[in-house]
Amino acid sequence: MAVSRAMALRGGTAAGPARRRYIPALPTLWPGMLSPLAADRPPPFPFGAPRMVPFYFARNAVFHAVRLLGLAGREVLVPAYHHGVEISALAAAGAIPVFVRVDGRMRLDLEDLEARRGPRAGAIYVIHYAGFPQPMDEIRTLARRAGLPVIEDCALSLLSAEGTRPLGSTGDLSIFCFYKALPVPNGGALVVNAPGIAAELPEPEAAPLASTLSHAAGALLANAAFRLGETGVALRAAARGVVRAARGTSGRLRPVSTGTSTFDPGAVGLGMSGLSAAIARRLDARAIVDARRRNYFLLLGRLRDLAPPPFTEVPAGAAPLFYPLPCDDKAAVRSRLAARGIETVDFWRTGHPLCPPEAFPEVAALRRRVLELPVHQDLQPEDMAYLAACVREALE
Ligand SMILES: Cc1ncc(COP(=O)(O)O)c(C=O)c1O
Incomplete structure (x- = not known):
């Protein structure tokens, strides 16, 4: 499982920002998760929910x-x-x-x-x-x-x-x-969940195979970049160049993107891939939640004096998805962190056009100020120390 991998791979104990590391925004795909020998685990909710x-x-x-x-x-x-x-x-x-x-x-x-x-x-x-x-x-x-x-x-x-x-x-x-x-x-x-909803449930279509393979390859390359340092980063950049060139010659290679902000009515019937289901069956949900909670606490301890997030406690059971870092100049902090190898997300900069921003000033402030910092299960305590040190440097 990701959280138990050898920290020694990347060596060093540096808590300071001196050494550049690649810190991906999202958890990466470890090759072992694709092994036919990997054992299935009991599904956490909502996997296995009856409806x-x-x-x-x-x-x-x-x-x-x-x-x-x-x-x-x-x-x-x-x-x-x-x-x-x-x-x-x-x-x-x-x-x-x-x-x-x-x-x-x-x-x-x-x-x-x-x-x-x-x-x-x-x-x-x-x-x-x-x-x-x-x-x-x-x-x-x-x-x-x-x-x-x-x-x-x-x-x-x-x-x-x-x-x-x-x-x-x-x-x-x-x-x-x-x-x-x-x-x-x-x-x-x-x-x-409601028993009163008796209507027949939709039956999604199969996910397009090329899209599934393309996203899985991207997550495997991110894993290589995360584990192998500069070599992995170079491998990932080279592979991306090849894919870009291939897409340039064939429009048909374009995958159905995830994480976009536009709704495509043509894709509304698309289902999840079998590969996603297989990977999900092998993950250790307890370890993922524990790692996310620990990583959030580690950032909170190191950053709350400088930039307290909206959530200053982690209630029992909560599994933080990211650390919402408030900052005055998101773009500047993002680019300073990117220079340190750290991926962040400009969280929810704009809302839906139907929602008037001036009617909700607190929301407008969140949109302007919150930068998403990763706390995912791949990251180890020394990654969080590095991340926190880089954030302090970027803010100060
Ligand atoms: C609160 C919320 N609901 C729904 C969605 C849609 O998710 P997806 O990109 O999987 O369609 C998002 C996407 O970020 C979201 O943040």
């Missing part, structure tokens, strides 16, 4: 959730702090988004939600940010009183729990994205 439909990505699950709940022409109360593509998927399926305040600590404002709930409201849409839970008991109570179903968006909170209760297990429907937290080439899911 789970695996899709190519989460946006497809959002689209089908609207269809299953019959929300076309109805309002859906959605957080003003969102990615954007989930809103596009809701709207493409015919729902009307009504935006609700989220505060500067990424908490959905339930009073504002109540105030904005009108007679055409058809559902409440909740997003758990960065692996940290929104208060599902309160939300469920409110929803029950209003007679509305809850769609629980766990695209950023796979394997996370509120105590011992997995996120995504109490919403009427829940949405997952797998490739943000696991080294799978594609994958997301729709999970139906």
Whole structure:
């Protein structure tokens, strides 16, 4: 398993930023995970949930959730702090988004939600940010009183729990994205929890093989770059050059990209690949959660005095997806970290065009300031020390 690999491979104990390392934004694919000898493990939630439909990505699950709940022409109360593509998927399926305040600590404002709930409201849409839970008991109570179903968006909170209760297990429907937290080439899911939703579940089409192989190769190369230092980085760059040249000569080699912000109605029926399912079966969920919690704590301990994140505690069960670093000049910090070999994500810079930014100033500030730092399961304590030292240097 990734977390138990030999740290000695990269040598050194440097806690300072002097030595350049490659720190990937996403977990990488270790060759051993593809071995036919690798043992399957008991599936964590939502894998193995009785009514789970695996899709190519989460946006497809959002689209089908609207269809299953019959929300076309109805309002859906959605957080003003969102990615954007989930809103596009809701709207493409015919729902009307009504935006609700989220505060500067990424908490959905339930009073504002109540105030904005009108007679055409058809559902409440909740997003758990960065692996940290929104208060599902309160939300469920409110929803029950209003007679509305809850769609629980766990695209950023796979394997996370509120105590011992997995996120995504109490919403009427829940949405997952797998490739943000696991080294799978594609994958997301729709999970139906409410017994009252009796409609037949969609049957997705097969994922395109070329896309699956292309993303898996990219994750294997990222692993080489991570493990082998400069040699691996050079190998990855060379392979990318070959792929770019091949794509230049044949438009047919273009894969169905994950992680984009545009909703493609033509891809709404695409399912998850068998390769993603096989990799997911072999992962040690406990070890992944433990590594993410440890890495978040390590960054928190080293950065909270300089740049306290919206989440200054890691509640029991939470599996952080990343460390939301607040900074005044995201672009500058990003480029300084990139120069140190560290990949970051400019988290949710813009929202969906239907959501007026000036109506939600705290959300606008989050969009302007939050930079996503990796805390994933490939990273070891010395990686986190290096990352924290580089961040301090970049901020100061
Ligand atoms: C909260 C949320 N929901 C849904 C999605 C859609 O995920 P996918 O890219 O798997 O379609 C995203 C994408 O980042 C997201 O952040």
